[in-house]
Amino acid sequence: MRLLTILTPLLSLLPLALSLSSDQEHWAELSSKSKDGVIKLDSQSYHELLADDREYSVSVVLTALPAQFKCQPCHDFDPSFHQVAASWKRKPKHVRDQHFFAKLDFQDGQAVYQELGLTSAPTVMFHPALTGPNKSNKLSVITYEMNRNGLTAPPLHSFLLNLVPEPFALYKPINPLHYIAVPISLIAITVSLYSMRKILVPLIQSRLIWGSLSIVLILTFTSGHMWNRIKNAPYVAAGPNGQISWIAGGYSNQLGLESQVVAGIYGLLGFSIIALTVLIPAQSSPIKQRVGVYLWLGMLIIVFSLLIKLFRMKNGGYPFALLF
Template sequence: MRPFTLLSSLLLALPLTLASSAAHWSAIAAKSKDGIIKLDSQSYEELLALDRDYSVSILLTALPPQYKCQPCHVFDPAFNSVAASWRKVPKQVREQHFFAKLDFENGQEVYQQLGLTSAPTLQFHPPLAGPNRNSNKLSVITYELNRHGLTAPPLHAWQSGLTPQPFSLHKPFNPIPFIVIPLGLITVAASLYSMRQLLVPLVQSRIVWGTGSMILILTFTSGYMWNKIKGAPYVAAGPGGSVSWIANGYSNQLGLESQVVGGIYGLLAFSIVALTVFVPAQSSPVKQRIGVYLWLAMLVVVFSLLIKLFRIKNGGYPFGLLF
């Protein structure tokens, strides 16, 4: 009876040995479309056997719609992309690391065991046996989603530093841009050609080019590019909880301030245009005289406001006009 008992014990232990072998999991990963092993509570324990000589990256997620896990759906394509890139490495290297996924629906016991109350969670489990068992001192390394985000590039950089061999992030060929872009260019060219009788006078118009040039000049001289580069806030908190739209000092600026300065410069430019173009075009001397008075008054008042703004920004500014 004793030999029979020993034989029975060996036969019972054989499935566990096969389940914890790299070849077993490599075959399962090869059958998967994306190279990711789909787990449940039992296979999770089998994959993380204490005698494993391979490493594993396991994504604990909750993709079914009833769980309403939006981050899970955002992070899932990034994880799939990195796992698919790992499939490009040679087979002998690929069998040293596996990508797996455990959905909450299939592994609630594991979630309870780990004390997880949110998803997604990505954990790297280093090998516990074999030549690579001492490469990582930590038993589990968790990917910091709040720090790295939900996109593929930072995930790949983190993962590539832990796998037995660094690997490149593979981006599948997308033929859509090569189809859509030429068709779009052809459509735009055909539309422009059919509208040539309307567009040619506009392109040749001095008014259109002058207006566009003035808008660009006012945009850049008002400090718009400085705001975009520096990330300046639109307004700031002033004393006593009030809202301030003027930043002190010439080296600081707020978004609303740049808009006001651009509007002032625009009024000044339009006043000059009116005095040099619109007023002389009037046939009546009385209208010309009235136009000169009005636009000259506008020029002086608006320029006084601009100087006043400079003085508010810097109290040491010595000049002033009306205000």
């Protein structure tokens, strides 16, 4: 008789316990049926999910995805929220059923937006468990700072790590397209190169192409182009009287246009030497050879004189000169 007196209050609490368990199982079932574990809500189910006697925590995103709302941040953030939710869904059932991810669209929950006074989207709110073993000291809703953290998944995952019942890793699904596209691309490139071998092989073996490429590289490095890139030298500068100056005084400074002029002078000098050593001897007529020698030798002397003149313009103390 005394035992019955003790059990009577406990038996009276049994329907309430079963009701709470039933509600949690209901949301767990909806979450398991969702691909990413995200429960889609409306105004009524929103309040039902966030009941005052809940033994679970909830992360809710309030968004506005339909095209008429023109909410681009909502579309940018939606994959991130689903990625974090899918990562939580990989936890064992007895763990993941202690926390749920849900989504309420403005079109389905305008009353909730008005109730919360929200004027922008997306907004993520963490609602802690209010009863049960997962109840924490933080009983107030925590809003995710979207403007500060951005719209990507890693900051949201970091935000929830210390709030959910158990830590969880952010899962990044493997994209099989990369494992298919890369081998196919390599095969296609190899086949294309092999089919063009009769054109590519002579080009690769061409002394003219390699010589021209070598000259371009030599001129690029000897003209001071790399120094300009490292020092971020201006292209031209203003002179004393407001005129444009393309030569920087002193040997330790230079301008962008100046290095291009130097590269052009070096190029003409190099081509003059090539003409005298390669092109002129290839001529069959002695007269053409003689004229070519005079012509290119004169070009060599004139261009070299310009180079020395440029040195004298940079530094008046330079003692040498040729024609100018």
